[in-house]
Amino acid sequence: MEWIETTGKDLDEAKELALEHLGVEESEIEFEVLDEGRSSFLGFGRKSARIRARLRPSFPNPKRERKPRKPRQQSAGTTSSLSPVSNSEASSDKIEKPRAERPRTERPKESKKVESEENAAPRAEREEVSRVELANAAQEFLAGLMHEFGLSGEVTVTHLDDESMELEINGEGLGSLVGPRGSVLTAVQEVTRSVVQTRAGEGAGRVGVDIAGYRQKRREALEKFARDQAAKVRETGEELVFEEMSAPDRKIIHDTVAEIAEVATRSEGDEPHRYVVMFREGPMSQESDDDGATARVDS
Structure with missing residues (x-):
């Protein structure tokens, strides 16, 4: 019997899928665990359990090649396997043969690594x-x-x-x-x-x-900081280079300074080391900043 592979959220579910596919009881099947699976916090990043299974092999009583039975002419040297078959042995043969040829529901031999049609429905619902x-x-x-x-x-x-x-x-x-x-x-x-x-x-x-309320407090603090620094830039005419900031923080600086006359900002550097430069503007033009704000820059 060929092995099949099944997957489930845990080993029990993987075994149930194997039993359903083969159409037998658990006592008539053997399993090998390929991956016990694992879970993570709140099920995020969960890894499925995976097994392979097949019908448990049944081994009939070994039979040697026999000559046509001649019970009344059996020689003294004949081995026990050539002796007339007893009722109990005949009964045993009748039991073993159906197990070896057990009828079962045939299903397409699809890989159980792929979700069944029944399991695909919940995905559509999600x-x-x-x-x-x-x-x-x-x-x-x-x-x-x-x-x-x-x-x-x-x-x-x-x-x-x-x-x-x-x-x-x-x-x-x-x-x-x-x-x-x-x-x-x-x-x-x-x-x-x-x-x-x-x-x-x-x-x-x-x-x-x-x-x-951290983000609101952070916004208020950055807006005050931007206005204070803009006043210095307008007074001295010197550029100010700020420390590295996240994109949301840079946008707050840009948006605040965009409302202040004679001062503008631009972003420089590459993520995650991008920063803001504030400067006093001369003749003005409008240019879109990479951080999503419109900043005034020198033409």
Whole structure:
């Protein structure tokens, strides 16, 4: 009997698929585990279990080549295998033959590495998950992440439409989820978006995550900083080169300075080491900045 391979979320499911494919009981089949599978946090990045299976081989009583039976003329030297067959042996043969030729439901010999048609239906359904369900999935992920960090708090959806969703975490001692200059928060947001995208495919849209109002406080601080530095540039005429910033932070600087007369900004460098340069402008023209803001630059 040829081996078949099946996969499932765990070993039990993989075995059930093998039994269903072969149409027999578990006692009549033998398995080999190819991959026990593994799970990860909240099922994200889960690896399926994989086995191979076949009907357990049945071995009838060994039979030697026999001459036509002549029971009444059997010689004294004849081996026991040539003796008349007893009723019990005949019964045994009748039992063994059906096992060797056991009828079973034949199915296409497709590789079980590929999902069956029955399992393909849930995938189609996942592609049509509602925006509310996607937001709930993001909430559950963030709640589980907080639990893993040993933190307590509340995750709420602050905005949801067909193109974007915003979530916020509030609680005590959440600094470890923010990190220096929001670096950990940025990573948390990207992973949350990946979780949503896994459920929604290309329809994930924009996913934003904030923690204890950090992003709003960061925006207010950067806007004040930009205005203060713009005043110095306008007074001295000297260019100011800022430290490396993330794209969202650079955009806040560009947008703030765009409203201040006689001062402009531009971005220089390559990611992730891109930074903002602020300068006093002369005769002006408009040019689109790479960070999505319109900045005034020297012509």
